[in-house]
Amino acid sequence: MSRFRTPLKNVRGLGTAKTGTEHFVQQRLTATALVFLGLWFVWFVLSLVGSDYLAATDAVSKPWNAVLLVGFLVATFWHAQLGLQVVLEDYVHNSLLALALQVSVKFIAVLGAIVSIFAVARIALAG
Amino acid sequence: MSRERPLSPHLQVYRWQVQMVTSILHRATGIVLAGGALALAGGLLALMLGPEAWACFSGHAGAWYGQVLLFGWTWAFAYHLCNGIRHIVQDFAHGYSIGVFVRNSWLTILGSLVITAIVWVWALNGGAA
Numbered sequence: 326m327s328r329f330r331t332p333l334k335n336v337r338g339l340g341t342a343k344t345g346t347e348h349f350v351q352q353r354l355t356a357t358a359l360v361f362l363g364l365w366f367v368w369f370v371l372s373l374v375g376s377d378y379l380a381a382t383d384a385v386s387k388p389w390n391a392v393l394l395v396g397f398l399v400a401t402f403w404h405a406q407l408g409l410q411v412v413l414e415d416y417v418h419n420s421l422l423a424l425a426l427q428v429s430v431k432f433i434a435v436l437g438a439i440v441s442i443f444a445v446a447r448i449a450l451a452g
Numbered sequence: 453m454s455r456e457r458p459l460s461p462h463l464q465v466y467r468w469q470v471q472m473v474t475s476i477l478h479r480a481t482g483i484v485l486a487g488g489a490l491a492l493a494g495g496l497l498a499l500m501l502g503p504e505a506w507a508c509f510s511g512h513a514g515a516w517y518g519q520v521l522l523f524g525w526t527w528a529f530a531y532h533l534c535n536g537i538r539h540i541v542q543d544f545a546h547g548y549s550i551g552v553f554v555r556n557s558w559l560t561i562l563g564s565l566v567i568t569a570i571v572w573v574w575a576l577n578g579g580a581a
Binding site (some may be wrong): 409433444449 | 486536578
């Protein structure tokens, strides 16, 4: 009986998904962080061009570099997962395949984040 | 239920415009960069495992195919960065008039090429050293 709905009810209905705003906000927040962290990361890699193994591990184990690197990794994998989720929602219409791909993307993103952050932590704390 | 229903006009009926290119490239570069994030995780893992693993990783990165991938990653990063900034500006309701939208789209593409050029000129001249 939708004709009995008030405008307020329509607004609060939030559509059929009842969700989505936090996805939008998280995507923009991680994007904003990545503008700075991404530029720092490219500069960091450029500063290591031509350096050997010891110089590279030394650079990663410097506190500021390790902290910024972990920040870059968290924001990157988070942002990548949010973006790939939308791409899959738009193009994969077989619900079972979509579910499998969505779960895979989330697991791989979390795995990538954990592995790379563990690597940075181990290099940084090894000295 | 098998009745053919009218479809809304899709990509193939439109004349190509820069706005379509920037939108499609944003998704494509985003997917590429997600793969690049996994490569970065592999690189950090190699750096953690020791000099031999790192030599293997940096050997692949320094080979011609590694350099091609790194060059592609650089442009994908630069493009996604520039176009992402354009999107954030648009989230504040700026830049929606047709003329400004087209100009900003071209600025995004131009900016990505300039950043890629700066990074590679710097890298090929020995980095910051």
